[in-house]
Amino acid sequence: MLQVSCEYGYVHQKDGYNHFWSLTAEDDWVCDRKEYGSNLFMAQNVGIILNSLLFMQISDRSVKKKKT
Numbered sequence: 001m002l003q004v005s006c007e008y009g010y011v012h013q014k015d016g017y018n019h020f021w022s023l024t025a026e027d028d029w030v031c032d033r034k035e036y037g038s039n040l041f042m043a044q045n046v047g048i049i050l051n052s053l054l055f056m057q058i059s060d061r062s063v064k065k066k067k068t
Contacts, residue, residue, distance in 0.1 A: 006030065006031035006032070007031075023037070023040070024037050
């Protein structure tokens with residue numbers, strides 16, 4: 001078990017059969033680093049939006065070139 005510095009303490013159960021792996025548990029994104037998870041989620045969503053806008057433009061241009 002791993003103890004992380006918190007006001008009341010935080011213990012990850014990393015041993016045994018039912019261990020759930022996640023970045024939050026693996027890198028201890030709890031207590032003093034709990035904002036890392038929400039920042040990662042926000043960055044992922046911004047990337048999805050930007051990529052969709054970029055590839056939408058690329059696909060529109062390639063279809064228009066084939067029609068003419």
